[in-house]
Amino acid sequence: MNKPIRTISMFCLLLFVALMLNATYLQFWRADSLDNDPRNRRVIEAAYSRERGAILVGREPIAESVPSDDRYEFQRTYPIPFKYAPVTGYFSFFSQTAIEQTQNEVLSGEDPRLFVTKLVDLLSNDPNKGGSVQLTLDPEAQDAAYEGLDALPGDVEGSVVALDPATGKILAMVSLPTFDPNKLASHDLDEVTSAYERLDADESEPLVNRAIAKTLPPGSTFKIVTAAAAIESGNYTASSEVPGGATYRLPQTSGESGVIDNEGRDCGTDRIPFVQAMENSCNTTFAALANELGAEAMLKQAEAFGFNATYLEDLRPQAESVFPEDMNPPETGQSGIGQFEVRSTPLQMAMVVAAVANNGIVKRPYIVDEVQSAEYDVLEKTEDSDFSQAISSSTAADLTQLLVSTVDNGTASPAAIPGISVAGKTGTAQSGIDDVPPYAWFVSFAPADDPQVAVAVMIESADIPRGEIAGGQLGGPIAKAVMEAIIND
Known part of the structure; x- marks a missing residue:
């Protein structure tokens, strides 16, 4: 073989080897990253054309794919x-x-748990079908939560969350304002872009799930945490006397800004029964208790309930509820009544009251109950798990006693259910922003002697005069309706 032909042959061989190496690299080493690359239109179009599995509440699909x-x-x-x-x-x-x-992996059919289904589809030359996801939501509770919140006047911004205290199952989760996902799932991509841009620019944030992704000051509902810390300290029980008085001056302060009052509620003059302080939601009591306990004890108790942590694994994004560190005495006093920089999601406050209902154990919340095949065979069922033992069972019993009395005789009476013992607490939190009205909160559980449901209601905004915003009057009836939906189910 002459030299030019030999040179050309070697060059062609090198090209062939390079081609094989490149093909091997792309098909084996780079395959996953290329499949997952958001710029890969072939993968996107294939996924968009696939028969995606259903999302189920009870037996009803709330998301499904239909032929197009x-x-x-x-x-x-x-x-x-x-x-x-x-x-x-x-x-x-x-x-x-x-x-x-x-x-997404389950719904798209890519989850390893769907291997048998994928194999059958491959052998029968059928298109790959996605699996289904069964949620923990109770349809009657969801209806009650949505209708109750939506019935408030004006353009409502708020949320309702209900939990099963014994398992952590999310029984209801509503957020307003909401949106129509059909417009974002349209095959008219120009329409999708326009719809998304409108929703994203909306100042009322309809794309934000307020139940888990927005934190606000929890106000007096946080007094449950302060009371828990006080009882856990060993210095108090439900029958103890606690600091009272019409006003309380925060340590190291002067002037009117350092004075906390009770807005006219009956909170005595010196020491008062713990039950009176809870029934009347006495700011002076819980600010004084927070300072007595100290910033470290308050932080420890808040974090035991779930503040400063993430815990929801099957729904995102979840915002961390915040209890600040390294507070000085004035800040500690304000934190005891759910102000200063304390911020919570409705889910977090539902977890607090659910822990009281569950002998002090905080269950890790979850919303995916089962993963199913395309034929609805159960592939995996979620097992409940503990997040923490936030308080002792005796502390939980004391708090239950205080919260039941708050419904029977105090500010939480709008949640009372005839013939059923209900535990509850109101909250009205100052926004800290000029011209922004306070936020209304309500938390409760029932039946108090055999808890089946714990609820948190947060009303961020509605067409209600500032002077009429109160957690009990606005949130109590909504919580009552949700609790009745579960108890009567």
């Missing part, structure tokens, strides 16, 4: 859009959110 007569073959639809949108999120050509995102 266009290029994408299947259209993602949401039959009950507004009520469930904060939970389902949306599946669009550009992105996914909420359950559509966290359970």
